[in-house]
Amino acid sequence: MSRLVVVSNRLPALGKGVAAGGLAVALEAALGEKGGLWLGWSGKTTELPGAPRLQDEGRVTYAALDLTPADISGYYEGISNSVLWPLCHYRADLLEYTRADMDRYMTVNGKFADALLPLLRPDDLVWVHDYHLIPLAAALRERGVTNRIGYFHHIPWPAYDLFRALPRARSFLSSILAYDVVGLQTPADARNLKDALGAMRSDLEAMTKPRGTRIGAYPISIDTEAFASRASRARDLPRIKELHQRFGPRDLVIGVDRLDYSKGLPERLRAIEQLLETHAGLHNRVSFLQITPASRSGIEGYDRIQQEVAERAGRLNASYGTLDWLPVRYINRAFSQSLLAGLYRLSRVGLVTPLRDGMNLVAKEFVAAQDPADPGVLVLSQFAGAAAEMTSALIVNPHDVEDVSNALARALTMSIEERRERHWAMMRRLETYPVSVWAKTFVNDLEPAARRKKIIPETDPG
Known part of the structure; x- marks a missing residue:
């Protein structure tokens, strides 16, 4: 052989x-x-x-x-x-x-x-x-x-x-x-x-x-079975339990991306701002967690995007935050796969909106991490390779701020029956083709x- x-x-x-x-x-x-x-x-x-x-x-x-x-x-x-x-x-x-x-x-x-x-x-x-x-x-x-x-x-x-x-x-x-x-x-x-x-x-x-x-x-x-198992076990991690208590009744929207201009992070934050502007009822009810490990430093395109994303997140929190609520938590460091799996499982929405991506395995990991009885919703860019397979996600154009904002609002109010149906279709694909x-x-x-x-x-x- x-x-x-x-x-x-x-x-x-x-x-x-x-x-x-x-x-x-x-x-x-x-x-x-x-x-x-x-x-x-x-x-x-x-x-x-x-x-x-x-x-x-x-x-x-x-x-x-x-x-x-x-x-x-x-x-x-x-x-x-x-x-x-x-x-x-x-x-x-x-x-x-x-x-x-x-x-x-x-x-x-x-x-x-x-x-x-x-x-x-x-x-x-x-x-x-x-x-x-x-x-x-x-x-x-x-x-x-x-x-x-x-x-x-x-x-x-x-x-x-x-x-x-x-x-x-x-x-x-x-x-x-x-x-x-x-x-x-x-x-x-x-x-x-x-x-x-x-x-x-x-x-x-x-x-x-x-x-x-x-x-x-x-x-x-992805290794679908292993990631789903990791997410199920992660709910018992002390850090995940602590975060669950901290977020309390608020819905969590999560994005996990390398710091890169291809990921559409400024556009994503504009969509979040649009959502908060047009849906006042979501204030203090939803939190956005953006995990963005630093990427290639010293290259002009990457340095610019880092500054722009940090400034935009800061302005959002200054405009909408209160003493006990920050709409955006922006974190520039990597986390273990187990902690990420637990965070995916905690989240009501996975926000994956690159301007262009070969595949984007975060989209598949988010789906695999969900509790089938109460799954979250994937909002996915049409320009991610994963969109060709994860067709039951809410597919959006990341350049259209209102499109992404409307998809977020829909995801946050989607019935449990529709969430289960969409999750089942995507999980079936991931289980068949790991x-x-x-x-x-x-x-x-x-x-x-x-x-x-x-x-x-x-x-x-x-």
């Missing part, structure tokens, strides 16, 4: 008692089943990186690769975070491109390829993750690697007209065609990539030898045709 080799920008935390996220759990399960290797950046920088350090845990070997400060500046902060991230989230106005950064991005992908090459076995399946490493398969092919290689793009893939704003766009598309299977979050993302490939077909045929790359939608999910099915489906499609099993995919990947 072939091994699975995972390559990602960062390795998961090892041996520190840190609860792994859903993606790490799914990939580690897939690696453990087949036996495998996971290569990624160690998180450390040094002027003279050596070969990756290997650490065995069970059937999985972790290979930690160090990078130089110049690598991080050009590859990570430059092209990954200041070009590809804003472009894929439809913010071409925020692109900060330099040829030096692009050269470094390609060089680092070459370093990953060089680090992986001596560790590969002839029948290994290689699974590359996310936009940091788009050119990795091409770099491996240049070094003579003939293994099956797959790529999963965790963030949106932009429409062709926007994608053309990327310098060296043809080179990126040529790199995509070095993969055997390319997975995206939604059918719309897959169509966008296929449109770009079709539009540049003649140029690409001259640049690369076609491999018959398979492109499809593989919507990522993250383990996502991983198994992709790996199965990456296998050579002769070894593929009959697995029912979430969507037609063709």
Whole structure:
């Protein structure tokens, strides 16, 4: 049986008692089943990186690769975070491109390829993750690697007209065609990539030898059963009991997002202000909890959004708060998965309104955390990948403040019968297609045709 080799920008935390996220759990399960290797950046920088350090845990070997400060500046902060991230989230106005950064991005992908090459076995399946490493398969092919290689793009893939704003766009598309299977979050993302490939077909045929790359939608999910169980147990945590008493009879609306301009946080706070302006009866009856761990500091777009969100939350509390009630609690730090699960379960509304998102697993976690007998309501942006599956949520346009405000008012007054019906439909989807099915489906499609099993995919990947 072939091994699975995972390559990602960062390795998961090892041996520190840190609860792994859903993606790490799914990939580690897939690696453990087949036996495998996971290569990624160690998180450390040094002027003279050596070969990756290997650490065995069970059937999985972790290979930690160090990078130089110049690598991080050009590859990570430059092209990954200041070009590809804003472009894929439809913010071409925020692109900060330099040829030096692009050269470094390609060089680092070459370093990953060089680090992986001596560790590969002839029948290994290689699974590359996310936009940091788009050119990795091409770099491996240049070094003579003939293994099956797959790529999963965790963030949106932009429409062709926007994608053309990327310098060296043809080179990126040529790199995509070095993969055997390319997975995206939604059918719309897959169509966008296929449109770009079709539009540049003649140029690409001259640049690369076609491999018959398979492109499809593989919507990522969560460990539904485990998260639901965690939320049920979390109600007995002392901190959750304390918060339940503190909020008292007030309904809790929760948002959990990284601090990022793609998450629509200023627009969300404007919608909350609109709700309070037009529904005076909700004053002192509803509390909004926004948990926003700091994201990438030192990058202009992120620093601006941090200041704007903090100022807007402060003005809201100054305008509507009383001695015993603050309408908005804005917290800039991370919480454990258990505490988050308990907070989701306490909440009447989950407010997930990104301006653009590949999937947004918070939406799925909120649904899984609910008490089926008395579930909360999910208010979800139409521009989150999750909206293609969580169709029983209240779907909103995050740019339309009144639309979001009206959805909040509806969610806060929705009958228990409707809440149960909507929750049941979404929970059924999550139970049928947990993250383990996502991983198994992709790996199965990456296998050579002769070894593929009959697995029912979430969507037609063709």
